[in-house]
Amino acid sequence: MDKGRMRTRLLRILDLTPPLKDILLSRDTLESKRDRIRQLLEDMLQVTYDENFSIPSLECILIRDAISVFKDILSVRNERLANHSFIKYLEDLIHHGDSRDLPMPSAGFFKELEHLLLCITGKPGVYSDRVSKFEECEGRRAAKLRSAELSRMMRKALKFMNRYPCGLDDETIRRRKRNKRRILKYFKASEQDWEKWKWHTRHIIRDADTLAALVRLTDEEYRGVKLAREYGVPFGITPYYLSLLDNEAGKGKDAAVRAQVIPSQHYVTRMKERREQSKDSMDFMMERDTSPIDGITRRYPAILILKPVMTCPQICVYCQRNWEIEDVYSSHAAIGKEKLDEAVQWIANTPEINEVLITGGDPFLLSDTKIENLLSRLARMDHVERIRIGTRTPVTLPQRITRNLVADINRFHIPGKREVVIVTHFEHPYEITPQAMKAVQMFRRCGMDVYNQLVYTFFNSRKFEAAFLRHKLRLIGVTPYYTFNTKGKDETDDYRVPIARLLQEQKEEARLLPGTVRTDEIVFNVPRLGKNYLRAWQHHDVISILPDGRRVYEFHPWEKKLELVDTYVHTDVSIHEYLKRLKSVGDKPADYKTIWYYY
Ligand code: SF4
Helix, strand or coil, X not given: CCHHHHHHHHHHHHCCCHHHHHHHHCXXXXXXXXXXXHHHHHHHHHHHHHHXXXXXXXXXXXXHHHHHXXXXXXXXXXHHHHCCCHXXXXXXXHHCCCCCCCCCCCHHXXXXXXXXXXXXXXXXXXXXXXXXXXXXXXXXXXXXHHHHHHXXXXXXXXXXXXXXXXXXXXXXXXXHHHHHHHHHHHHCCCHHHHCCHHHHHHCCECCHXXXXXXXXXXXXXXXXXXXXXXHCCCCCXXXXXXXXXXXXXXXXXXXXXXXXXXXXXXXXXXXXXXXXXXHHHHCCCCXXXXXXXXXXXXXXXXXXXXXXXXXXXXXXXXXXXXXXXXXXXXXXXXXXXXXXXXXXXXXXXXXXXXXXXXXXXXXXXXXXXHHHHHHHHHHCCCCCCEEEEECCHHHHCHHHCCHXXXXXXXXXXXXXXXXXXXXXXXXXXXXXXXXHHHHHHHHHCCCCCEXXXXXXXXXXXXXXXXXXXXXXXXXXXXXXXXXXXXXXXHHHHHHCCCHHHXXXXXXXXHHHCCCCCCCXXXXXXXXXXXXXXXXXXXXXXXXXXXCCCCEEEEECCCCCCCCCCXXXXXXXXXHHHHHHHHHHCCCCHHHHHHHHHCC
């Protein structure tokens, strides 16, 4: 867009709020403009809340929220934190738009500005009918109208959910049986071999040519895997998980499953560059600052993470520990006896800890004996009342959940004394298979809970996609626990989803499901400090909008009001770019139109 057209577009958007346009066009100083805009926003709020009683309540709230965001963005403190002045940028665009140093506003920036102004002026266009009809009636008539509205709402939700494939569908089960036969034939193996987890770990597919011989790949996928091996970026797929891929390059229903494990060239190249810089630069969560001793991470008063092994049967592309995992199912990834002994002793000496999360990597890659031994040492500590085991094997290698393993673990699950729970990681309903369900049920039938941690990525973020996953998870016995925002690492940009989408999903999609299904909490993991509960608006603020359309957030640490620790500033991904990608995969941006009004 040339500078003239850019200015015209900007002025047209500012026409939504003529007084704001006048202020920006004036020759006042920046500080005077800031004060005048603040006063304008105050006046608008006063009209909304104290004078114009014809505005419906929910619209008043939308206006109030948008005004509050605008005021936050205006603050000098927030400008310093974000290292960007939204108001100065607008002023520069108007008065010095020709300057070569000025970054051009992106389409995403214009969209953000437009929606902010639409909302503060009470024209967001969120509600079609001003008042729901049942509000005007009483008794049975009201109930019938309400019931019809609720059914309409649910039918709409089901229309979306019915689009998504599930691994329990009959047709999918048949397809995967064919996939299994094809894989077994390639490896000259038998059905009995398929049932043994060690057979799968021995036959993890680690290179592009073997993968291409087993399943059709797109050129991008082939090159991504080829480069991964060349650059030493961990890559592997278990034969079982490979059977979940449709044998159609780029055209199947398996996009989410492929994206889970097949790295893009962008990812692999960025990983190589980052590794060359320093390993520490990849530690996005800054675990190095929260590890009091090798093998342990502690971010909370009563819980810690114990990492006995730093490898998995396959690697999730967006894994937050990709800086620690050297290779897939690597023989030297266990922490080593001496270090593990020291870590266990550290827990024994720290009576404040009552919950230990054993993760990694995937602890179920350890032998039954090693797992039992570790559990029995933790079980000897009276202060350890809960042991959580984080594992994705029910999804990637369900054969690992053997009768012996479950019995060995269940021995330590003693109601009233100590709880042992499994935390797994299903990402998509296409990963829910009869085998995965069987693995989950083996724990459930002996009284142990199985929870799910979902990482909300582009590939499972379409309308009602995560809601459908939660619905299916409950049916197989898994309780949704956390939904994590994808970490803001640039190598995994392709996976990231705007914070506003997580909030929208919870409010407009998850909320339609029964409380027993939407049991998870949406969280943003603050590096060094830990989880910020996104649902609570008072725990984060939008503090700026950048020329490229990305919002800047300030996150408050969980111990706010307990300890004086720093807040965390995070730059999100552009909502406009996200919607464009959704469109490229066949979704309608109009279905997400309220996303702009989540902050
Ligand atoms: S299962 Fe967990 S630890 Fe293993 S690669 Fe995936 S996200 Fe990382």
